[in-house]
Amino acid sequence: MTAPTSPAAPAPAPATKLPSALRDRAVWIFDLDNTLYPASCNLFAQVDLRINEFIAAHFNIGMDEARVRQKQFFRDYGTTLRGLMSEHDVDPVAYMDYVHDIDVTGVQPSAQLADALDRLPGRKIIYTNGSVRHAENVAGRLGIIDRFEAVFDITAAGYVPKPDPRPYATLVERHGVNPADACMVEDIARNLAPAHALGMTTVWVRGEQEYEKAGVGAGVHIDHTVDDLPSWLAGVAGL
Ligand SMILES: [Mg+2]
Numbered sequence: 442m443t444a445p446t447s448p449a450a451p452a453p454a455p456a457t458k459l460p461s462a463l464r465d466r467a468v469w470i471f472d473l474d475n476t477l478y479p480a481s482c483n484l485f486a487q488v489d490l491r492i493n494e495f496i497a498a499h500f501n502i503g504m505d506e507a508r509v510r511q512k513q514f515f516r517d518y519g520t521t522l523r524g525l526m527s528e529h530d531v532d533p534v535a536y537m538d539y540v541h542d543i544d545v546t547g548v549q550p551s552a553q554l555a556d557a558l559d560r561l562p563g564r565k566i567i568y569t570n571g572s573v574r575h576a577e578n579v580a581g582r583l584g585i586i587d588r589f590e591a592v593f594d595i596t597a598a599g600y601v602p603k604p605d606p607r608p609y610a611t612l613v614e615r616h617g618v619n620p621a622d623a624c625m626v627e628d629i630a631r632n633l634a635p636a637h638a639l640g641m642t643t644v645w646v647r648g649e650q651e652y653e654k655a656g657v658g659a660g661v662h663i664d665h666t667v668d669d670l671p672s673w674l675a676g677v678a679g680l
Contacts, residue, residue, distance in 0.1 A: 463642065463665075463677050466563045468623040470612070470636070471589075472603075473569040473576050475628040475653070476646050476670065478548045478583060487543040492521055495539050499531065520570065520602045522595070533600055541575035550584040554671040558588040560678035566616060567592045568625070570602045591616060606635040613639065626670065630657045637662040646670050 471477055474485065497507035514524025525531035558565060565588055567576050573594045580586035593616070598608035613620060625636040626644040630653060633643040645663045648654060657663060667673040 463624055464561065464679060466622055466624045466642070468616070468618045469561060469563050469565045470568050470618070470623060470625040470641070471565065472625075472627040472629070472632065472646075473567050473571060473579060475648060476626055477554070477567075477580060477585070478551075480628070480648060480650075482547045482549075484543060484545065484547065484579070488540050491540045491543065495536060496521075496525075499525075499529070519605070523600065523602065526600060533596070537572040537595070538574065541572055541578070543578075545579055545582045548579060548582045550582065551671050552584070553675055554583065555585050555588065557671060557674035557678045557680060558585055560680055561674070563624075564616075565589045566612070566618075568603070568612060569593070570595050570598075572596065603629070603632040604635055606638065609635045609639060626667075629653050630661045630663065631655055633663065634661045637664075 478484070493504055493507045493511055496502070496510050497504050500507070500510065502510070511521050514521045514528075518524035518527060522531070522533055522536055525536060526533055567580065567589050569576050569592065571594060573592045573596070576592040576594060577586055580589065593608075593612045595602060597615070598611065601608050603609075612618065620636075620639040620641045623636075624642040624644060625633060626646060627633050627636075628646045628648040630645050630648075633645060634656065637643045642664045643662060644665045644667055645657070646667050655661075665673075
């Protein structure tokens with residue numbers, strides 16, 4: 442008599458897909474805005490206003506016309522700054538200093554995020570299309586700036602913004618990152634595509650804006666989707 446065939450056990454999920462398996466990644470690369478703090482802080486509304494003020498003052502035009510110019514630069518060059526630099530030779534340092542001179546008191550310090558970062562053994566780097574000064578201002582307010590060994594900003598990137606793949610390669614080389622042992626965390630899904638192409642694990646902090654969601658499920662590879670980064674990271678860290 443043959444033993445009855447037992448039903449096949451469900452296949453276990455691949456270990457690499459479990460957040461706990463991420464704990465020992467050698468390098469964590471975090472976007473800053475709307476990633477390390479929630480989009481509900483609405484800091485970008487202040488930056489957006491100052492971008493348009495900068496354009497209005499630079500060209501001596503009204504705010505309505507400035508908004509039209511800004512949208513053209515963004516559409517044609519990927520960022521407003523790149524358009525201003527390419528077409529009008531604007532000083533990027535003066536621009537960045539002006540647009541990031543904002544009130545960050547709407548960002549709440551996060552002890553949970555600080556604890557999770559402390560418990561994660563890997564190196565941590567901030568990678569932002571903004572400036573080092575902006576990163577220090579915001580991450581200082583969050584109470585986490587000293588958890589990061591470096592800020593790779595738009596200046597370090599040669600003023601080439603994400604998701605152009607070139608600055609990702611620069612970051613990897615400059616900071617000695619092995620992409621296969623690195624994890625990148627971002628709210629703009631398409632900014633994760635070059636990281637995945639290099640071999641990094643990708644973590645999408647789910648955003649509600651169209652520009653944040655673009656490409657999800659249609660070519661942009663996401664390994665993990667996260668709604669609350671501090672609590673997810675605490676889970677990964679084993680807190
Ligand atoms: Mg962001």
